Amino acid sequence: MLVLTRKKNETVVIGSDIFVTVVDVDGDKVKLGINAPRDISIYRKEIYDAIVRENVSASMAQPEDVEHIIKLSRIQQKE
Numbered sequence: 001m002l003v004l005t006r007k008k009n010e011t012v013v014i015g016s017d018i019f020v021t022v023v024d025v026d027g028d029k030v031k032l033g034i035n036a037p038r039d040i041s042i043y044r045k046e047i048y049d050a051i052v053r054e055n056v057s058a059s060m061a062q063p064e065d066v067e068h069i070i071k072l073s074r075i076q077q078k079e
Contacts, residue, residue, distance in 0.1 A: 004012055011021040017037055024031040034042055043051065 019035040021033040023033045
């Protein structure tokens with residue numbers, strides 16, 4: 001992990017098109033401004049972790065769901 005020290009209004013550049021600026025420092029809180037292309041997703045870590053958990057949960061098909069899909073498929077094939 002790269003660790004950098006920045007002061008208020010100083011910027012870190014990631015690649016050639018992502019700019020992270022220290023907007024404010026208040027005690028132990030730091031406010032960051034991030035300028036990046038629209039196709040780059042930016043999340044707080046806790047939000048990203050929640051998205052990953054939900055995606056994993058959604059991808060795990062329950063046996064009863066699979067059975068229901070098979071039954072529906074058979075009904076459509078008969079029609």
